Amino acid sequence: MKTQSESYLEALGATADLSRDMIDQLETKGYVVIRDVIDPDWLEDMRAAFDGLVKKEGDNLAIEHHQEETATRIANMINKGTVWEKVWAHPVVLSVCRHIFQGPFKVSSLNGREALHHGGHQPLHADWKKTRPDFPKVHLVNAIWAIDDLSAANGAPRIIPGTHHRPELPEDILPDPALPHPDEAIFAAPAGSVMIYNAHAWHGGTTNTVGTRRRVLHGLYCDREDAQQQDQRKWLKPETAARLTPAQKWLLDVL
């Protein structure tokens, strides 16, 4: 007998079998990079929608969550356009989430971020800030969507492979989490790629030294028992609710 979660995930198409190689990478490194998830037309739509929101929201950008001095952020994208629906409910991303969580999960938030010229550097951090008495249970998975080509020069995210296996937070271990780390891997990839990672792994944005466009989306998922980064019930607009399927509502936990 299928569980309710299994039925909804099936309705969302989250049924892709992961290759042996992907499973190995998720286990050893804590992340996978998948290329060509976004086709050129969809990329253009996303770029236009991203820039449209930046223009429209101005100083109010990301007030629902948090602002960052040297990076543009957009929050609550679930309620800011239909073009994002294929992002947070993407079958391949959900299939990878299903593998990493090994249990029921939901959308936590969908945000946008662009490191500005000479800005965007972040200390290494894990997205789950609390202690982990239940280690190695996974509380968070993140998917970073490259809307532009990402490179070490324009501030691509860095991640330290294997740190999802560490119960400690980087700030408790490293003398200075803002410094380069000898093991860091850069998510340098063409626009249209997605990096999906166990968000207990240590990671962070880097500096956009060249000033080329570097828009990304962060699709965050959490264990179904945990609080969402953005309370989707609180922020859900009637027009968003009106177009969602029951399975999408379940994924947002707004049923």
Ligand SMILES: O=C(O)CCC(=O)C(=O)O
């Ligand atoms: O956009 C990036 O480079 C990663 C940002 C990140 O890890 C964060 O904002 O928590």
